[in-house]
Amino acid sequence: MKKTRRLLLFIIVCAGIVFGYSLFNKDETTTIPPKQASADGNADSGELSGSIGEDPSDDTPTATEKPTNTNNPDSGNEGKGENEAGSGQTEQTEDGIVVIAKPAEISVLVNKQHKLPEDYNPTDLVYPDVRFIFSEKIEKRKMRQEAATALEKLFAAAEDDNILLAGVSAYRSHKTQTTLFDRYVKRDGLEKARTYSALPGTSEHETGLAIDVSGSDGKCAAADCFADTKEAQWLMKFAHEYGFIIRYLKGKEKITGYQYEPWHLRYVGTDVATEIMESGEVLEEYFDAVPVTK
Numbered sequence: 034m035k036k037t038r039r040l041l042l043f044i045i046v047c048a049g050i051v052f053g054y055s056l057f058n059k060d061e062t063t064t065i066p067p068k069q070a071s072a073d074g075n076a077d078s079g080e081l082s083g084s085i086g087e088d089p090s091d092d093t094p095t096a097t098e099k100p101t102n103t104n105n106p107d108s109g110n111e112g113k114g115e116n117e118a119g120s121g122q123t124e125q126t127e128d129g130i131v132v133i134a135k136p137a138e139i140s141v142l143v144n145k146q147h148k149l150p151e152d153y154n155p156t157d158l159v160y161p162d163v164r165f166i167f168s169e170k171i172e173k174r175k176m177r178q179e180a181a182t183a184l185e186k187l188f189a190a191a192e193d194d195n196i197l198l199a200g201v202s203a204y205r206s207h208k209t210q211t212t213l214f215d216r217y218v219k220r221d222g223l224e225k226a227r228t229y230s231a232l233p234g235t236s237e238h239e240t241g242l243a244i245d246v247s248g249s250d251g252k253c254a255a256a257d258c259f260a261d262t263k264e265a266q267w268l269m270k271f272a273h274e275y276g277f278i279i280r281y282l283k284g285k286e287k288i289t290g291y292q293y294e295p296w297h298l299r300y301v302g303t304d305v306a307t308e309i310m311e312s313g314e315v316l317e318e319y320f321d322a323v324p325v326t327k
Contacts, residue, residue: 130235139179140301141240142320145227145290148234151207155241158204163188165200166251175204177241180276180300184244187275196267197249201296205238228292237280242300255296265295273310276303285315288323 131146136153143149160174161181167174176184184200191198205213211233217226230236237243247254248264259265260283269279277300283293301309301316309319317323 136240139242140305140316141242142316142322143235143237143240144317145232145235146322146324148232149207149239151234153239154206155204158241161185161200161203163200164198164249166247166249166254172204172206172209173202173238174200175241176244176300177204180242180244183276183300187272187277190271190275191264191267194267196264198246198264198268199249199251201245201247201251201254202238203244204241205236207233207239210234210236210239227290229294237297237299243280244298245294245296246298247296253296255294257293260293260295268298269295272298273306274303276300276306278306278309278316280316282313282315285318288317289315290324 129146130148133141133143133147133149135141136143136149137155155177157178158175159178159181160170161176161184163185165174175181188198210231214226214230214233217230220226231238233239245255246264246268247259248262253259253262268277272279277298279295280297280299281289281291281294283295286292299316300306305319309316312319
């Protein structure tokens with residue numbers, strides 16, 4: 034009798050274990066829905082959604098965009114400008130000529146299409162400690178501080194190579210440029226005058242960053258014969274090392290609008306000057322601002 038009861042109890046316990054196991058196993062095999070991905074991408078990896086190879090944070094300019102200029106007008110760190118006026122960005126136009134919004138930029142493009150504001154006057158003009166073909170301390174002896182310092186180094190380096198340079202004409206005020214241009218027009222007519230002289234506001238001399246030079250004897254000063262001098266040859270090779278370019282190159286007359294002027298130096302900083310020297314470009318080409326001719 035006792036054996037029968039023990040057997041029955043054993044059967045009941047086993048049946049309970051089997052039933053409980055079946056219920057537990059049923060819960061374990063229930064299908065669990067997959068984890069939902071974040072709308073921004075994989076919730077675990079943090080990767081951004083988008084096409085393969087696409088970087089949403091990449092703001093590199095496309096082929097049709099120009100690099101943003103980061104020039105500081107008071108430094109020598111240059112790069113290409115962000116629009117047609119070069120680093121001295123444009124503001125408005127009048128009579129087909131663009132008025133430059135940032136005339137104090139070191140690498141500002143000033144030419145027949147881009148003019149300085151009527152009231153622009155450089156605030157940091159100084160007298161560079163270099164030889165000039167005249168002795169008076171007058172307006173045309175001045176340059177902006179950074180350009181003046183660079184000019185002193187250029188003249189010293191030239192002298193080390195037995196090349197004696199002299200300044201002919203540097204800064205000109207708007208008033209002075211107006212007087213000069215009017216004089217040339219009366220002498221040679223407007224069309225001829227514009228091949229070698231600039232309309233007031235469009236002369237680089239008004240920036241305080243340009244200077245005409247010659248040999249120390251003053252021969253061939255601002256004249257075609259300067260091209261054949263040893264001074265001109267030295268400048269063509271080494272001026273860029275001190276931040277200057279020969280602004281109006283031979284063969285580029287249709288781009289610059291001026292005849293070849295091996296005596297006309299323009300300070301743009303060593304980085305830009307070196308790039309222009311190596312490329313053989315003029316400032317208009319460097320800033321992708323070549324005038325359209327019909």
